[in-house]
Amino acid sequence: MGGWKPGKLLCALLVVAASASSAVAVAEQSRPGGRAEGRFDLPQAGFAPASTVLRPGSPEQVGLDPGPIREADAAIAGWTRPSPAHPLFSGAVTLLVHHGVVVDRTATGQALRYADAAGTELPADQQVPMRPDTIFDVASVSKLFTSVAVLCLVEDGKVAVDRPVAAYLPEFGVNGKAAITVRQLLTHTSGLEPFIPLWRDWPDPPSRIRAVLERAPVTPPGSTYTYSDLNLITLGVLVERLSGRTLDRFVADRITRPLGLVDTGYNPPAEKLGRIAATEFQTAPPRGLVRGQVHDENAWSLGGVAGHAGVFSTAADLAVLGQMVLNGGSYGGVRVLRPETVATMLTNYNAAFPGDDHGLGFELDQRWYMGGLSGPRTAGHTGFTGTSLVIDPASRSIAVLLTNRVHPTREWGSVNVARERLASGLSLAMAVRPRVGPDAWWAPPGDATTATLTTPALTARRPMRVRFDAFVDTEQTDVLVLESSTDGQVWTPVAVRATGPGAPVGRTEQLAGSGHRSWWRVDGDVPPGRDVTLRWRSTTDSRYTGRGIAVDAIVVTDGDRTLLNGEKEPHVLRPLGWRPRTR
CATH class of the missing domain: 2.60.120.260 (Galactose-binding domain-like)
Structure with missing residues (x-):
């Protein structure tokens, strides 16, 4: 992995530090009141045991106070009801994990509710309620799958994150992009702009991909943080070029199938339509009610498979992905990534851009949706359709919120308040023991x-x-x-x-x-x-x-x-x- 040698040294140091910190954590747990489960003030270093698999349980079983979780659930359910004119979102599914235990799981509101962009409700017998296994278009949470795919190629020796992208995609190295590295695409420091309307301005997938690869940066590479879909579209092309497989096939072969994510993938089959949450009623392009096809117009124009969007998934499947990260790259006896790779993936490379902390594909320490779970190692991502995944290694916790907030229109508002509320509810359920005395x-x-x-x-x-x-x-x-x-x-x-x-x-x-x-x-x-x-x-x-x-x-x-x-x-x-x- 030639160009990644500095990262190897960093990972080695992280692994040594994690081992030492884990020993301290074990010592803490051996003292009275020192059990890490249910504790916010006993942060865990290193990874959870690779053998950790998700299992059902209750908050009380892992030392959590169920009250704050129930309050967050009630707030999210309330946001699916009209207030005053329309709900914040049509429906939601939530899932919370602590130390491998699924401590809370809810489904509220409707997966299909509206007949048009004006918000005309369908007759009650035509509406579809949310259920725990409802499948959602997760939008930009898809970027995490692309990023893991890139790191699989790093481990295969086919990619070095500090080498120029043009070394793998020669057509990318034009218009001032010859020195842009794979790492800069993963951390959104390439200088590329956030978005261009591929679906509108180019006639077919080949011309749209060419437009992305030839696009000139709008700021000098490495000088700013600019969140950009173009970064991940490019990485999706890189995965395909170096693996010899389409992105959806590579993700299935290396991530979803080994992890048993049976409801996660691109372009879901027609037989699953009844379980899929509806998204927007689109007029430009004139697609009508979008359900079962990717909502993102650019991903749709690329055939539903792209590096920045296109993945459909469930709360349970995303929780497995999160636990794989907490476990250091393994789940259920399957290793997707090595622990040192995951340690590097969760390292902040954007110290020069405070507030825009970013690992390799994973956002870090973003309070606006991570709430009380925020911390330097807290990782995750959000999606435009109203989705979020929060992975907190310090408390070995996961918070998944899936909503169809763009159903029937993206103009009804943001769900950030719900994202933060769910993550904070889990953090408040954990104890911080008094330093002296009983309280x-x-x-x-x-x-x-x-x-x-x-x-x-x-x-x-x-x-x-x-x-x-x-x-x-x-x-x-x-x-x-x-x-x-x-x-x-x-x-x-x-x-x-x-x-x-x-x-x-x-x-x-x-x-x-x-x-x-x-x-x-x-x-x-x-x-x-x-x-x-x-x-x-x-x-x-x-x-x-x-x-x-x-x-x-x-x-x-x-x-x-x-x-x-x-x-x-x-x-x-x-x-x-x-x-x-x-x-």
Whole structure:
């Protein structure tokens, strides 16, 4: 795999680190209360055992609180009902996995509901309800299958990700693209534009493929992140050229058939139409109600098989794909990829483009749909039709949401709120155990909220030392602040120093961060004085929250004198929006 030698070294280091971290995780699990199942604050490093296969169960069987999961389910079901004029989406199927156990599975709403683009409902006896095994056009989630296919060729020695694409597809190396690498296509840093209307502007599949391969970049390769279908269409052609098989045949031979994904593939057969969710009523091109054919116009114009779209699948099949990734490339006794390949696949290569973290084909750490499961290693993808797959190695969890949100029209809105809600429901079902004592103060996550936890007035002759433990899993705009006041009206932030995995470096007036999933030890100093009041303030912005914020083990001292011990006298603290919780 010549051009991938730096990656080999990286993977070797990752595997060694994963082995060491796994040993720590095993040690954690051997201690009382240290079992990793059901825990958000015991992040797992490395992969799940390769023998892990999905099995039915309940949240309680793996230490989860079913409440947040049920609340997420209820919210998603509510979005299938008119509010006020039409539902957010016609129907949905969800599936949640934790440590190999399918802890939740729902089907709500309708797979077929509307007769036209205006949203005229079909008679009740002609509508088709969602069911757990409904088959969906997963749209851009297809890109994950193409990416895995490329990595299969890497392992076969036919592709090196750091070699130019033109080494494999000579016709690609025109118009400033000679140096674009396979890695840049996989990470969307090639400079190619997002989309061109192949179905409209070129007459047939050969001319459409030629248009993609000859397209000039719109920004210098490697200079920007631009999500582009053209990247994955090109990779689909590369798979076909180097394997000697069509993309759908290669995906079937190397991924879906070995994994037993009986409902996953391109151009589903007519006998499965009754189980397929309808998508859009299209007028341009004039296709009418699209059901059983790929929704994406460009993929449709390429015969339903393309690197960027075209795959149909079920929630159960996508969960198997996710567990294969969690297992390090194996599932059910079949190895699709080697562990070192999967480690590389889940490495962020877009550090130069903050917020656009990307592995080899897999998106990483995208809170807008990964919600509380977000983290540096959290991987997945979304699809335009209303689909998402979230794979969280740190908690060994999977969240699948499949909707037909473009039925009957793409204009009815986004399902990002549902994507985030489902993933966050699973994260909130996991426990974060108090650092000291039976409970800790929790500020529940929520949009545009403020919660305060206030001490009584304290008097210190010397500078006050404030110490506490904090669990902070938030986006950078949702913060925990320690403040002081002498009149209860004007509050001044207190600079603090936090120590622990992922903690901010140096002193700071705001604590925020995610992905570390660990408690921090925090301390700060407050000038001496009479009637000094302290408070911990948690503030969130209008969108997106993580697992939340907790404060524990509060101690305020004046030299050798203890002014307040939150463990011994929690009743003196005044919570507004905070509440004591055991998990």
